[in-house]
Amino acid sequence: MDPKHRQILQRNRLNLVTALNPADICDGLLSKGVFTQDMIDEIQGKITRRDQARQLVIDLETRGSQALPAFLECLRETGQHALAELLQCGDGARLPPSVPIQPSLIPLPVQNTKYAEKPDRPDFTPSRLGPLRPERLPVPNPFSPCESCYKMDASPCGICLIINNVDFGPDCDLKDRKGSDIDCDKMEKRFKALNFEVIAKRNLKYKRIRHExxxxxxxxxxxxxxxxxIILSHGTEANHNRFPGAVHGVDGPAVPVQLITNYLNGQNCPSLQGKPKLFFIQACGGGEKDTGFEVSPDEVEPSLGGIDDQMDAIPISSSSDSLSTSDELDARATLPTPSDILVSYSTFPGYVSWRDTQAGSWYVENLDRVLEENAATDDLVTMLMMVNAAVSQISAKGLYKQMPGSFNFLRKHLYFQSSLS
Known part of the structure; x- marks a missing residue:
């Protein structure tokens, strides 16, 4: 596809996902040779209209130079003139509220259908979960170069392990992390809403973190x-050759983030090969405090942290541990060991991370909000940039700043399942 056409689609992704009726135009795209039958089947295999629209736009970006003109023609043929004109202008403006969204009936698969039961738990919130999804059908090879996005339609999508360290031993010179339970509750509810099986563990010692x-x-x-x-704990610096930092067990010793990621890499966890492995670390990366630098008033929107902000840090540790340090050559077709891994840190390596004892950490609060507001339309990397921007505008005690960041080794775009339809 022409880069200009791709930019038009990307600028208007939100409008397309919100208003497009894929069922109306699939036949037209097939007859015009834009999509193959396999691509149409994949789109129609999505349960919600919104997920169908997202997949259609993703596939459209991979087609030839005539894909966008043919798409515009199909929109006009099916009466979706407002979207067609919006894309024709190519300016990424929002659709006016008066533009109606025509409902479309989406047939559900009738074979091999097995629905997940609602868990019998008091904190289960049906309204935040998407429609029940059928059992997975055979999918293309995840290493196929023609796919630009990770497959994310299993039900549940995957396991989400939360390690929430709150109460630290009296001999380890680490304060209890008041407010961390608030973070844990937010992340547990958020990833349940994203259709993950959530396992929350509280107050784990060093050996227990490794065991889990x-x-x-x-x-x-x-x-x-x-x-x-997701790890919520005190943190520190650590020697590394891939991922910086380490997180403390409640007994004091710290587990390097590099070791934590190694457990799930393609070498040590074969059933996750080619699949995204996401790590969210709410912990200090060291002991330095960032006072920021002056910018013009229109650069930021000042935001003060809570009156009882604390940090999750102790001095540097020399701990370094790794499950695999081999540099041997391999003539087989392989992927790099750390591929498909993303580690999102609440703060820049070497610096403290702030936590409000009453409202939870800056990072988790904004991560939860951004996922709630944008998971239906934006990919993970885009949303993490939104988190970075939001946290960077907060100040602790009117002075100290914080800058989250990520080590991204994903190979494709990642879109979470959404409860919106």
């Missing part, structure tokens, strides 16, 4: 599309 990671790596993830690990 080893147990997670030994599980069979073949039926899942993704795996998420």
């Amino acid at each position: 990671m080893a147990s997670l790596a030994k599980r069979d993830h073949s039926a899942y599309d993704c795996c998420v690990v």
Whole structure:
């Protein structure tokens, strides 16, 4: 596709996902040779209209130079003139509220259908979960170069392990992390809403953190599309050759983030090969405090942190551990060991991370909000940039700043399942 055409689609992704009726135009795109029957089948296999629209736009960006003109023609043929004119202008403006969205009936698969039961738990919130999804059908090879997005339609999508360290031992010189339970509750509810099986563990010692990671790596993830690990703890610097930082067990010793990621890499967890492994670390990366630098008033919107902000740090640790440090050559067709891994840090390596004892950490609060507001339309990397921007505008005690960041080794775009339809 022409780069200009691709930019038009990307600028208007929100409008397309919100208003497009894929069922109306699939036949037209097939007859015009834009899509193959396999692509149409994949689109129609999505349960919600919104997910169908997202897949259609993703596939459209991979087609030839005539894909956008043919798409515009199909929109006009099916009466979706407002979208056609919007794309013709190519300016990415929002559709006016008066533009109606025509409902479309989407047939559900009738074979091999097995619906997930609602869990019998008091904190289960049906309104935040998407429609029940059928059992997975055979899918294309995840290593196929023609796919620009990770497959994320399994039900549940994957396992989300949350390690929430709050109460630290009296001999380890680490304060209790008041407010961390608020973070844990937010992440548990958020990833349940994104159709993950959530496992929350509280107050784990060093050896127990490693045990939980080893147990997670030994599980069979073949039926899942993704795996998420969220760690809420004190943190410190650590020697590394891939991922910086380390997180403390409640007994004091710190587990390097590099070791934590190694448990789930393609070498040590075969059932997650080619699938995204996401790590969200709410912990300090060191002991430095960032006072920021002056900018013009229109650069930021000042936002003060809570009156009881604390940090999640202690001095540097020399700990370095790794499950695999081999540099041997391999003549087989392989992927790099850390591929399909993303580690999102609440703060820049070496710096403290702030937590409000009453409202939870800056990072988790904004991560939860951004996922709630944007998971239906935006990919993960885009949403993490939104989190970075929001956290960077907050100040602790009117002075100190914080800058989240990510080490991104994903190979494709990642879109979470959404409860919106």
